[in-house]
Amino acid sequence: MGKRPMKKGNRFVSLRVKWAFGTAIGSMIIFLVLALTLVSAFTTDLLRQERHSLQTSMTTVARHIDDSFQNESQFTSRQVGQSLYEKPDSHDKDGSYYHHSMVQSLANSNLTIKVYDRQGRPVFATGKTQAGLKRQSGRSIQQTRGKFHKIYVGYQRLRSKQTGQTLGYLQVENHLTSYYQHVQRIHLVCGLLMILVIIVTGLMGYFLSYILLRPLNDIHDTVVAVRNDPVKNIRVPEMHRHDELSELGQMVNEMLDQMQRYIEQQGQFVSDVSHELRTPITIIQGHVEMLDRWGKKDPKLLDSSIKAVLQETSRMNSLVQEMLDLSRAEEVEVQFKGSECVVNDVVTHVYNDYKMVHPDFMFMLDNDLKNKIKVPVYHDHLEQILIILCDNAVKYSTKRKEIHITLSRNLNSVEIGVQDFGEGIGPEDAKRVFDRFYRVDKARSRKKGGNGLGLAIAKRLVEGYHGTISLESSLGYGSLFRVTLPIVDEPKKKGKQN
Template sequence: MEEQVAQPQKRTRSLKTSLKAKWTLGMSVIILGTLLLFSFVIYYTVRNVLLDQEKITVQETITAVKHRLDSETHELSADNVLPRLNIERDKNALYPASPNWDQTDVFQDSVIQKLSRNDINVGVYNSRGTQIFTTKATSLPLKNTRDLGVFLREYKHQTVMQGKAAIHSQRNNRLIGYIQVVDGMVSYHRNMERLRLFMVLFTAIAVLLGGLASFLIIRHFLRPIRKLSDAIELVKVEPNTQMRVPEINSDDELAELTDEFNHMLDKTQRFVDAQNNFVQDVSHELRTPVAVLEGHLQLLNRWGKDDPEVLDESLNASIQELQRMKYLIQEMLDLSRADQVEELYGQETTEVVPLVDQIYNNFKMLHPEFSIVLDLDLKADTFVRIYRNHLEQILVILMDNAVKYSENRKEIHLSASQDSRFVNIAVQDFGAGIPENDRKNIFNRFYRVDKARSRDKGGNGLGLSIAQRLIESYHGSISVESTVGSGSIFRIDVPLFVPEAEKEEEKLAKKEQ
């Protein structure tokens, strides 16, 4: 046997795109798509949360300022707005809402100070929309006082949160002014920019790492497939190679595929070997009868045509050789077909008792001069895992050999019994026996213990080889015990057939014990 793994010849692969590249690209696209969807959900969830916080801040600022001003009964002006916001008016200022006022000067009250931020601009207007007060030098003009509320808008190419509300006097419900709060959302834009940057970096890293992991994983899983491919390529070049794919201990589909592939190679090898053996055996065994036929034909061609005695002798000899050739070819065909038994008849079953009875009765009828004894120790419904014709063929071979090689004592014993796994069948004769040196070879093709006597009895040396091939194809066994001068006993063990229901009952019984 050669080494388990042979190194196949390197070959140029004509793959346009390897499976590893396709798998890596596909997994990278899936990871990218998943992360983009996940990032989209997170981005807009965070965005809405931050916008809600900004909106709440604007609304709380509007509420706080309105609460300070809605107690006034007259229209809002600098004189009644600034004191309520705790701002001391500059006596020299021409206009009360000076653009130089700072937000820290406006909100001295603790409530307003808590709600204010550096990016918030608060503006107060009278009922006509004229600005009275602002916290910054620049602010949005108050437009469309009918459109009140809090909403987003674009201002100087930037999104801001704008809130507008009317101020009504609590005492007489008179419209006394308006308030406008503009939130520049500096913190919001900064946080969203950081979130976008983080998502881009995270997505890029995840895609790279995911693609690398996918590449390594698929490379690991493709190793058995690459070995299968190398094995197939080598088998194409060298059909008789003994190379097999190493077993995979992963207990998965790839391991099963490897086992099936090796089993297929073994089966193919057996077929190739059987074909080679068949050709060699035919060429070897037919050489003698062909030479005999050629000699008789040449004899007839030279002078036998005119000599009736020579003609008759040559024709009889030629017919005998042709008959022997016919039997020989049939036996070799049977031997070659025995290698295909497991695939074609692996699930066949046979009831033993009727078949053994049939063999017993047939040989009693064909050989009345023999005393044939039958000993059956089997149940009537005992089944074995073997095709009926093959078991019959095996028993006929053994019984026929017992008849051929019995000498003075014309007696044959046929017995059958069973154990927990097999049916045991034995055929015993009381002939010359087999020498110890020959016992290990009697199952080889064309082997004869006594070649001259075997040829006289019509044997080709293939019967026991056929029997062994058949019985071993069904995972049984055949053996021989022999003593020179006392005879031989051939034993075969055929696997019992146990239905599934009985198997379950046996398992339960064993567990209970």
């Protein structure tokens, strides 16, 4: 994709990069949540096992000492050491001590066992302890701060099983070295996996966005080409994707088609206005120059020139008024939104007016509507549409002066028809009859006083109210204009108000 014009201080960041970054961040968050949950459960289980190991060792050592000594005088360093490392006799309770072997308990590098006498003097130790003695009446296991990290420390009072006399105190420390080694390995593995997940999902997100957003390149190139040359006939290539981007490309093409139509219509409008105004201005200028030379003293010439000037001025005034009407018709969707009128009343009113104004014509009204029907059109605009169509019918009815007006209803719309039996319009002219300033026969239209804007105004008004206007015509047989307008849904409207 080409470079985009950016505001000063802003930096362009590709949507693909944002998509890849967002995918990677999302995957990282999901992975972190899952990893933290699993690691927490795993480490909690490991910690429980270490605590159980400490508790088992305390039970084994305390039980052995309680069974081996009767009083304090026997509780010396040498005897305690021999007792703990001595192999049990073969006749001792079916080898139950082998199940909790002293050697296995004391050989655990994570455990440090220390035995104190009643005065708190150490009499036996398998290693250097990190915590001091705490005299306990029973047993307690605590987690405390060690030299490098937290450790488990268990305390228990030793009491002779035979005499019940207090012999001393037992302290067992679990340094949790194995536990923290496992935790470090888990953290390392999770960290490496998270990096791998971020890289893989980021790359997948980037390439997936590259594939999915490829049509944006075509849309961008098309828009840039039209920006550089608004009249260039270029469109977004057709996409066979059936998704939002395909709809966007289609909408861009429709917008460009509409824009080019507006550009062409604007150019044609300026050209036609210049042409239409040039003729009356030239005529007025010619008459004024003629009067300035020799017409001041000639009453007949003066009178003729004044009439010609007034006639052309009137035509220019009519042209300007119609141009203003056309300009206002472009804004009906905004200025007259929510307007309504009863179509029966408006059509009947126009019909009665034309019967009175044109007594030499035979007007017929065929009204198939049984009830009052409302259409979402401003009253004056609907009347203006009918006047334009009726004027056009009167203007081009030469021999058979008969005009039929019909009013009927479809499922969700009302149809108004205005039919004359005059000159008719050929197929080629019928396609352009709604264009601005277009006349079927310019010479005859000028004599009849037309500027070629009436039908263009009618079409814009009808379409502004979401209706349609069409023409059926044949040379020598007359024309039929059909106007279709949507019906205001009264029940729905009342339901909304309630």
